[in-house]
Amino acid sequence: MGTHVIRMPDIGEGIAQVELVEWFVKVGDRVGEDQILADVMTDKATVEIPSAVAGTVISLGAAPGEVMAVGAELICIELDAEGEAAASAAPASPRPTSAAAPVVMQPVAEPTATPAPSSSVRRPLAAPAVRKRAWDAGIELRFVTGTGRQGRVTQDDLEQFLQRSAPASLNVGHDSAEPEQIPVIGLRRQIAQRMQDATRTVAHFSYVEEIDVTALEALRRHLNNKWTESRGRLTLLPLLVRALVVALREFPQLNAHYDDQAQMITRHHAVHVGIATQSDTGLMVPVLRDAHRGDLWANAAEIVRLAEAARNGTARRDELNGSTITLTSLGALGGIASTPVINRPEVAIIGVNRIVERPVVVNGQIVVRSMMNLSSSFDHRVVDGMDAARFIQAVRGLLEQPAMLFLD
Known part of the structure; x- marks a missing residue:
């Protein structure tokens, strides 16, 4: 079996680099053809990057928050038989997340107890408010059962998951003396950059x-x-x-x-x-x-x-x-x-x-x-x-x- 490198595609509009916002896979995960691998953000929108092949993730080319040039190595996948048949096809094409505004999702910590990843794992559907709450609580939305339309995770779904999980996996107290560090990525980074540019440039x-x-x-x-x-x-x-x-x-x-x-x-x-x-x-x-x-x-x-x-x-x-x-x-x-x-x-x-x-x-x-x-x-x-x-x-x-x- 061979390997296949997916590089950061040209999203168009003259964009030379993008920010990696979130991974939906990790090293060792089995991915299928057309599965969403990551979200990247331009100065205008968040875009999904799908896989063109099937196989197992060997390495990731960047961490969330890093800026990547078009053409840089995004992910390396070890091909299986199905993936080898597709590897000669065109490279993965980016997709807008929807016709929606840029939606920024922060990387979240693994829960204490996590089920084994499935080959059919897809990006969970959820509103930004639900995503932020999950991020703050250290929950991966793919482990929350969505009851909304098309399996969308609602606030009630997340609340029920938090109530079930809190005794075993959530640290909801504030007794730690360690400071919290929050990466400035995605939309928050864009807001910071625009405010900085405005105050630096405008009189x-x-x-x-x-x-x-x-x-x-x-x-x-x-x-x-x-x-x-x-x-x-x-x-x-x-x-x-x-x-x-x-x-x-x-x-x-x-x-x-x-x-x-x-x-x-x-x-x-x-x-x-x-x-x-x-x-x-x-x-x-x-x-x-x-x-x-x-x-x-x-x-x-x-x-x-x-x-x-x-x-x-x-x-x-x-x-x-x-x-x-x-x-x-x-x-x-x-x-x-x-x-x-x-x-x-x-x-x-x-x-x-x-x-x-x-x-x-x-x-x-x-x-x-x-x-x-x-x-x-x-x-x-x-x-x-x-x-x-x-x-x-x-x-x-x-x-x-x-x-x-x-x-x-």
Whole structure:
């Protein structure tokens, strides 16, 4: 019997190297033709690498988190009779994990008691939140029986497995004095790299403004009381999106991309709002496309759909790219002020802090008002401070006099 080396395939799009995110086999495992061997990540998506042959794994070419060049040795397999017949065929072709957003899975530790690997082992189906919880608990999902559609492992499945396994195989205490080391790989590494690139490249400056949203909140409550059952519930976000859309008519230079290599500014007529969303695998920015075309309820429904897709890993690649300005909010944790990092190549990001009731002076009288800060950052290379301030003041005027949001 001979051996067959599977090399890192050319994934296309001019990509010269990829990051190895997770192995689904180990040395000594028997693999079948077309079995998924590993996940690798480009700067745009996670891709599955299948085996072109059948045989036994002899060696692995890299550890999770390592960056591999296209053409580098990924895995070496000792062929069996079935594998030798297939070895002369074309090398393995990469497959996108789905039409979904990049889903990052961390390598997990072996449980104390593990069944022998099966030749038919396939990558388990599970949402990113389930994968992260399994990673944190040191559980391999292939040992958890999935009861969801097509055998998908659900949170309930994992919970039952944890309850059964905890006495024998899980160390759930915190009595160890040893520090925990967590590798920065996959999506977390990409987030770190993008934040680093943005802060290193962009000339950030921030502008914080206080806004009285008492009337806006009254309008939102009125609309929800009247239309929730038939149109859905409104949060603050679709109203903020509407304010951005209207204000950008006067300040198109903020709805733009800056290509620092070509020294070119591209102003966009369509408003595609990135909605910064925290998922279990990290920060993602799904895109509310053509926000200028949707009404409050259409945009509200789309924001909810996109956020859910980002959190469960079903967002399509095109739903995570192409924003022209970004809106970020920490909700109730929004604090008093923040300094958001620009989502390159955009030139502006609008940060929303929490709403608080506090006394303010209005017409010489102390009254209780609902107040909120907008903490926004701009690329000072292409956005002047005066323009940024005037833009935020325009947004403030729209939010404090919400009837103006609907005047064309």
